[in-house]
Structure formats: C-alpha cells, structure tokens
Amino acid sequence: MLWFILNFVAMRKIIFLIVFIPYFAFANSDSLALAKPLNSNPTSDSIFSEPFIENIAEQEKEQVSSLKKENIFAWRLQQLDMKTPMDLAYNEKVQVFIDSYLGINKALISRMKGLTPYYFPLFEQQLDKYDLPLEFKYLAIVESALNPKARSRSGASGLWQFMYPTGKQYGLEVTSYMDERQNPMKATIAACEYFVKLYDTFGDWNLVLAAYNGGPGYLQKKIASVGTSDFWELYPHLRKETRNYVPTFIAVNYAMNYAIEHGISVEYPKIDLSDTDTITLKKQVEQKVLIELLCINSETINYLNPSYKKEVYPKGAVLVFPANSVSDFKLNETTNYAFIDAVDKKEILIDEERIIYRVHKGDYLGRIAKAHKVHVFEIKQWNNLKSTSLDIGDKLVIYVKKGNSKAPEKLVSSKNEYTVQKGDTLWGIAQKYEGLSVWKIKSLNNLESDNLKPGTKILIPVS
Numbered sequence: 001m002l003w004f005i006l007n008f009v010a011m012r013k014i015i016f017l018i019v020f021i022p023y024f025a026f027a028n029s030d031s032l033a034l035a036k037p038l039n040s041n042p043t044s045d046s047i048f049s050e051p052f053i054e055n056i057a058e059q060e061k062e063q064v065s066s067l068k069k070e071n072i073f074a075w076r077l078q079q080l081d082m083k084t085p086m087d088l089a090y091n092e093k094v095q096v097f098i099d100s101y102l103g104i105n106k107a108l109i110s111r112m113k114g115l116t117p118y119y120f121p122l123f124e125q126q127l128d129k130y131d132l133p134l135e136f137k138y139l140a141i142v143e144s145a146l147n148p149k150a151r152s153r154s155g156a157s158g159l160w161q162f163m164y165p166t167g168k169q170y171g172l173e174v175t176s177y178m179d180e181r182q183n184p185m186k187a188t189i190a191a192c193e194y195f196v197k198l199y200d201t202f203g204d205w206n207l208v209l210a211a212y213n214g215g216p217g218y219l220q221k222k223i224a225s226v227g228t229s230d231f232w233e234l235y236p237h238l239r240k241e242t243r244n245y246v247p248t249f250i251a252v253n254y255a256m257n258y259a260i261e262h263g264i265s266v267e268y269p270k271i272d273l274s275d276t277d278t279i280t281l282k283k284q285v286e287q288k289v290l291i292e293l294l295c296i297n298s299e300t301i302n303y304l305n306p307s308y309k310k311e312v313y314p315k316g317a318v319l320v321f322p323a324n325s326v327s328d329f330k331l332n333e334t335t336n337y338a339f340i341d342a343v344d345k346k347e348i349l350i351d352e353e354r355i356i357y358r359v360h361k362g363d364y365l366g367r368i369a370k371a372h373k374v375h376v377f378e379i380k381q382w383n384n385l386k387s388t389s390l391d392i393g394d395k396l397v398i399y400v401k402k403g404n405s406k407a408p409e410k411l412v413s414s415k416n417e418y419t420v421q422k423g424d425t426l427w428g429i430a431q432k433y434e435g436l437s438v439w440k441i442k443s444l445n446n447l448e449s450d451n452l453k454p455g456t457k458i459l460i461p462v463s
Contacts, residue, residue: 073098076258077250086133086205088250093235097244097251102262108145109255113266115146116256118273119159123188130192133205138252139212142245148182148306157181160191170194177314183307206231206246214242271303277326280318282337287311288350289343293336294325346382352399359394362444362459372400420456433460 074090081088101109123137143161144150151157155164158181162172170190172180180186198208201216210231211219219242223229226237235243255264287301288311298311304320305313313319321329329336342348357368365388369376379385382397418429426438426447441447445458452458 073254077254080253080257084133084135086135087231088135088253089232090250091232091247093244093247094250094254097248098254101251101255102264106264107267109259109264110267111269112141112146112256113259113264114268115273118269119146119184122184126188126192130196132192132195135253136191136195138256139209139249141252141256142248148184148187158187159184160187162187162190166194176309177312178307178309178317180307186307202229204229204231209246209249210234210238210242213245214239218242271300272322273304275323276304276320277323278318278320279326279329281313281315283315283340285313285340286343287313289340290319292350293339294321294329296322296325346399349399352401355398355400357396357398359390359392359396361392363390363392364388364440364444365390366440368396368398372398374398374400418458418460420452420454420458422454424452424454426450426452429458429460436460 071090073095077088077090077094119140120137123140124134127134127136140146140159144159146159148159150159150161152161156162157164157167157179160181162170162181164174164181167174167181167187167190170193172183172186172190174180194212195208198211198216199205202208202211202219207219207223207229222234222237226234228234231246255262259266287298290296290301290313291298300322301319302308308317339348343350346354355372357372359368365376365379365385369379376388379396379398380388382399420429426441430436430438430441438450441458441460442450444460447458
C-alpha cells in the first residue's frame with residue numbers, strides 16, 4: 001500500500017513536469033513581465049517593463065508621424081476634437097474653408113488674434129457659467145469678425161448678430177440712444193441662453209450651430225423631410241449659407257489654434273484694450289464733454305462703448321473707459337459734474353463760439369439757422385423766443401462750431417420780387433414756386449395776415 005502511494009506521488013510529479021515545463025520556457029522567453037535587472041528598483045505601480053513602454057511609445061510616434069505626413073490638417077483637428085464635446089470633424093468641405101482662412105483671409109485671422117485678449121475672456125466666462133463648450137467663442141468670429149458694430153443686410157447686429165425679434169426675446173433692448181445687441185456683455189449672455197435652448201431642442205452641437213444660422217424652425221422641417229438628424233447627411237439638403245456654417249466654424253477653430261504654425265502674425269488693435277473700467281453716469285453727458293474731462297479721443301470712446309448710437313449718453317449709462325481715466329474721473333467726481341453743468345448752461349464752451357447776429361430785412365429763423373449750421377429750436381432756446389417772429393434789428397445769440405464763426409453779419413438773400421395781381425392768394429403764389437410755403441412768404445415779408453392788395457410787391461425766397 002505504501003509503495004502504491006509513493007509511486008502515485010512520483011507519477012504526479014512526472015506528469016506535472018511534462019505538461020507545464022514547456023509553458024514556463026515559453027513564458028520566460030516571450031512574457032510581457034520581463035525580469036528586472038538585479039540593480040533595478042521596482043515600484044508598486046510598475047506593470048510593464050521600461051523596454052516595453054519605450055517600444056509602445058515608439059510605435060505610437062510612428063503612427064502619429066505617419067498621420068501627420070498623410071494629412072497634417074486632419075491630425076491637428078483630431079487633437080482639437082479630443083478636447084471638446086463639439087464635433088470638429090475633418091473632411092474636404094472643411095478643408096476648403098481652412099485654405100481660405102490660411103490664404104486670402106489670412107489678414108482676418110491676424111486681426112482676430114489681436115482682438116482675442118479683449119473679447120475671449122468675456123466669452124469664456126459666460127460660456128463656462130452656462131456650462132457650454134468654450135469653442136463657441138470662435139463663433140463670434142464667423143458671425144461678426146469680433147466687430148460689435150457689425151450689421152448685416154438683413155438687419156442682424158452685434159458680435160453675435162441678433163435679429164431684432166430674437167434680441168428682444170432674450171432681453172436685448174433697442175432705443176433711440178442705444179442698441180444692446182451691440183453691447184458685448186449683454187449680447188454674449190443672450191447668445192449663451194440661446195445656445196442652451198437650442199441644445200435642449202436638438203441635442204447635437206452641429207445642429208445647434210446650423211439652427212443658430214438658419215433658424216430652429218427651418219432646421220426642424222429639414223430634419224423631418226430628410227429623415228435624419230445627422231448634420232453631414234443633412235448637408236446637401238440645406239441652403240448654401242447654413243450648410244457652409246459648420247465647416248466654416250471648424251475651419252476658424254483650426255486657423256485660430258494653428259495660426260503660428262502657418263506663419264500668421266498677430267495684428268494688435270491701435271486702441272489699448274488691456275486695462276479698462278466702468279463709470280455709471282449720474283446725469284446726461286455729451287461725448288465732447290467726456291473727451292475734455294477724460295483726455296481720450298472719440299475713437300476710443302466709440303470702440304469701448306459700441307452699443308450707444310448717439311454722441312450723448314443718458315443718465316444711468318454704464319460706460320467703459322481706460323482704467324486710469326476712470327480713476328481720475330472718480331477722484332475728481334464733484335468737480336467733473338460741476339464742469340458738466342457749466343457746459344450745459346453755456347458757461348463753458350468746448351468746441352464752439354458765441355456770436356451775436358443782427359436781424360436784417362428778409363431774415364427768418366429757418367434761414368438764419370441753416371446759415372450757421374444750427375437748429376431753429378436751438379436759436380429759440382438760446383434767446384428765450386416763444387415764437388418765430390423777428391423784428392429788423394433784433395440781436396440773436398448763436399453758438400456755432402469753431403471754424404464756422406465767420407458767417408456774414410448780414411445774410412445775402414437770393415430772392416425774386418413778385419407783384420400781387422388781382423385774385424392772388426398766398427397759397428396760390430406759394431404753389432408757383434417749388435419748396436415755398438405760405439409761412440415762408442409771411443415770415444420773409446413780415447406779413448401778419450393772409451390778405452393781399454393788388455400792386456403790392458412781396459419778396460419770394462429762392463432758397
């Protein structure tokens with residue numbers, strides 16, 4: 001019995017050696033877990049040997065190198081695509097627009113690179129707040145070339161090119177003084193809210209872009225008629241502007257990220273946009289007064305405050321200026337508002353001069369105002385006139401622009417003399433001359449009534 005047991009154990013050992021020794025030999029020569037040199041220092045997270053890792057890395061480099069040589073554009077877009085949830089796909093349609101931005105539109109990319117330090121931080125802040133892909137910042141280049149005053153033929157306006165109804169829907173007001181579609185901050189917030197709504201509707205970033213351009217209603221009809229929600233399958237069925245919108249967006253992403261690699265330099269704007277601050281006006285102020293107080297030119301004011309339509313800013317307006325100018329204004333705020341009051345009252349004149357005009361025969365307010373390039377209501381306001389009636393010899397105070405004060409003391413009148421015939425009326429006479437009114441005849445001839453006597457001579461103004 002003992003002999004049987006010993007022989008059984010021996011037989012098991014022999015079988016074990018016969019079966020498994022070849023596998024040990026195979027593993028020793030080909031195993032991934034190669035033995036470490038005796039002087040190596042293995043760590044707890046070392047799974048593969050250094051030679052193996054180097055071998056894999058070398059293979060990856062060869063693959064990358066091969067793809068780069070085959071199509072550098074595709075490879076670079078692939079790198080960008082890995083960093084965003086948006087679909088930055090490469091194809092021949094995208095290549096056409098990449099070639100454009102690296103060729104004939106190279107100067108545009110150069111200018112855009114110079115403007116991005118001013119606009120992109122604002123865009124990125126709001127895009128991050130709304131949890132949107134940061135790559136949307138490049139859409140403003142497609143829409144407006146980062147020009148907040150941009151206006152399309154269809155009436156879209158601002159950095160994000162909002163039409164009036166859409167802008168109104170997202171809280172962008174348009175008044176006689178300002179157009180909030182051209183306000184960088186407010187328009188960007190509105191654009192982010194619109195992107196969120198479009199994504200809730202379509203659930204695909206390419207479709208969001210297409211809907212932003214063509215309108216959500218238009219795109220939904222196309223999806224229903226074609227029977228697909230894949231943009232590239234919809235592509236041939238979309239109108240030209242909308243189908244080119246996504247490839248253009250992808251191309252701008254490429255050009256802005258790889259401008260240096262293509263030898264495109266940065267063209268910085270002439271106006272320093274690096275350090276700005278805001279002032280909230282406590283009363284209405286004209287632009288010329290701000291130029292005098294802040295020692296900056298109109299180009300800088302207009303560029304930093306694109307949403308304002310006139311050279312006058314209402315009370316409560318929030319204006320952007322260079323930070324050092326804002327600091328100086330706030331330090332001398334009381335004195336500055338006293339200066340503004342003095343200018344309003346004509347106690348201080350900035351770019352105008354005060355003249356005295358003596359009324360001559362044939363003068364009337366409209367003609368005097370036109371000669372001095374001012375308005376009738378201004379002459380009435382400056383002289384406390386309640387009507388347009390003038391007497392020969394009256395003295396009028398008129399404030400004229402500097403360089404326009406050499407108006408003649410007596411206006412030379414180009415006029416015709418008309419002799420009143422039997423049956424004539426002022427209305428009938430006025431109809432004989434283009435642009436002439438009864439009021440002008442009465443004003444020029446100091447007539448108090450419409451009654452005319454045959455044989456009376458009256459003056460008829462030509463201009």
